[in-house]
Amino acid sequence: MSGKRMLLSAIALVAILGTACGPTPTPAMKEVTLTAWTIGPDEPSYYRRDNLIAAGEALNKELAAEKANVRVKVEATFDTGAWGDFKQKFFLAAQAGTAPDIILSGHEDVAPWSDAGFILDLSDHIKKYWDKTYKDIIPGLWKSVEYKGKRWAIPQDTEARPMYFSKTLLKKLGWSDADIAALPDKIKRGEFTLYDLLTVAKEAQDKGVVAKGYGYWSRPRKGGDFYSVYFSFGGEMQDPTTGKLVVVKDALLKHFQFHYDTVFTSKTTPEGFIGKEWKDWHETVSKGDKVLFWNGGTWHWAEWTTKYLGGNEQHLWDNVGFALFPAGEKGKKPVTLSHPLVYMVTKSSKNPDLAFRLLTLATTPELNTKHAVNSGHLAILTTQITHPEYAKAKFLQQTAYMPEYAGYQPNHADYGPYDTILWTALSAVMGGQTTPEKAVDTVVKDLTAELKDKVVIR
């Protein structure tokens, strides 16, 4: 045997012995991909996705500390398209068994999606991590993820939908700085009602401060915001005892009448307003120099700043004010609508425990504050309120009182058809296709025909 051959044989022998006598080899590391679909649609809400990715890193650190032989890779998407399309994409995927591990959506989807078996009951998981994480969630928010006595989701954020007003235009109308500064409190006390708002808006139009039809703007397309008016006249959507859907006829009539009046009586909203492009709506209201009153969401503040004002938030502070949605009439309370978004773990998930742990690690004061400050959403954790970054966010601090006045849309499997019937009637009223009285009549007939005893007409 040549020297070279001997050397090679020796090396091979040592290698074999080394392998045989060395420590037991660790089993192969497994990488699990966790997928998540999130949505804005407002662009600044991208931390709904990014926080999950950040939580993925934290989860891997925990797994390494536990010496687990698994690591996660988070593949999360952030959608800026329409809600309807996003939800459609999800339920088609869920039916096909190809849904992501985690889905973010509105709390109202908890009911139909849990009934359909698309999402998992998280009650036991939440209990397990209660002391570590979940006892920090603002208690009122748990109601939004509960259905049939179980908790199906983790709150991700919440918001309020204020009534915005143009300080500049009110000043032009002759209001003093003190009057303008006092308006939010006046609304809070119920002293300035929705019809007071229309009176001021009409006055501004008559005096040429704003153009005709620019006195008051609601949102331009379908959405929950319109129900603020219904709530402000004392409307209710769900019976807390029976869980059945509810329509209060008197409040519904006033809700329709108010929207009819703003278009056809005081003409403070233009005819043919419903269907206006969102982009045109934002461009018109965001500078605070064309429309006197308009209602939107707290997240719009961030959207206007970044997308329409080139980052100049001061412009909004100088020109735009915000308050609760005024009471419908004297003696009623001001309101706002809140629509918590929630993370759910789907039945398609092959790793539901890891998916839940990811959500738990995404629920921290740091990550949620990052999202809230960036996108104009309100705190979901009690410790966020005192978080230095949250405390510095002037807009969030000044709107922090609003959730106390918030109404929610119901968690009910048939809320979809209920909402469609109410929305169709409202858009017909605003389009001049019917009168408020006839619209109420139509809603009652349609709801009774479609939902039968699942709805209570009061």
Add this chain to the structure above:
Amino acid sequence: MNRHNLGGEGRAVALPSPVVRERALVRLRDLASPVFFLGPAGLAVVVFFLVPVLLTLWIGLTDMSVATISNIQFVGAENYVRMLTARYTPRILQNTFFYVFTTLGLFNVGMGLAIALLTTHIEERAGTLFRTLWLLPRITPSVIYALLWTWATADAPFGIFNQLLSPLGVTSQNWLSTQPWAIVIAANGFVGASFSMIIFTSAIKAIPQDYIVAAKVDGASTWQIICRITVPMIRWPIMFVTAYQTLSLLTSFEYILLLTDGGPGFYRTEVWALHAFHRALSNYFGNVQFGYGAALAAVLVVIGIIASVAYLRIFRFGQMVAEPKIEVR
């Protein structure tokens, strides 16, 4: 008949004679060609039409929805009864016929024929250029095309309609909200007209020039030539386009969905196919009703089949595909 002893039991089995076998083989050979050529198409029809229709019919007899998907119940004709008694059914049916026949008459046949006639009566290159431009809406993705209409019809100061019409004294408005049918039909029609324009142009160009020249020699005006020679000679393509586009419009709703989503208000532009989509697939807050949507779709299939049979009879399809009476060798 030949008899052969097969096996130990001694039973005699009759085998076919060579003549019979020959005939069977010929029959098999005759069958092979149609099966070979029609098989793939037949399979496609079964997989992509027959099976979905049967599935739709079945789903239409259940209460399938997002909420009940894990526990589907057979409900018989309940969805059909609900459809017949629904307050908006007559309105949606009326919308459907209005949409189909207005779009068809004004644009998909009318405008297509007008463009074909005009562009074949002007200078060849100009005609070709015009037709090419007219194809642009068809090759533009639907969403972008609909978005262009939305922008163009937006209220002041955004929409170009208002910018052009305001100086003429027309009140500025959101045209999609105030005149939804006009915009929906025009948007659909400009795309639909391009299809018939191509078919009619090629049919017009295929008319032997002898007829035109002879008519001109006899002193016929252009209008007379169009009415008495051109249009009668392209009647088959006109019939084909009418039948095809009727069925196509009955089931199409993409531009309505993108432009008005069936609104505004009480189903102002909601057509049957869009209604089925809304019920079966579209979701804003929660539940969608696959069962009821499928029942609506099943009715559309029936309407489509009735319309097809009616067109085949009215337009004497049998006559069109009959063997020619003169054989040219």
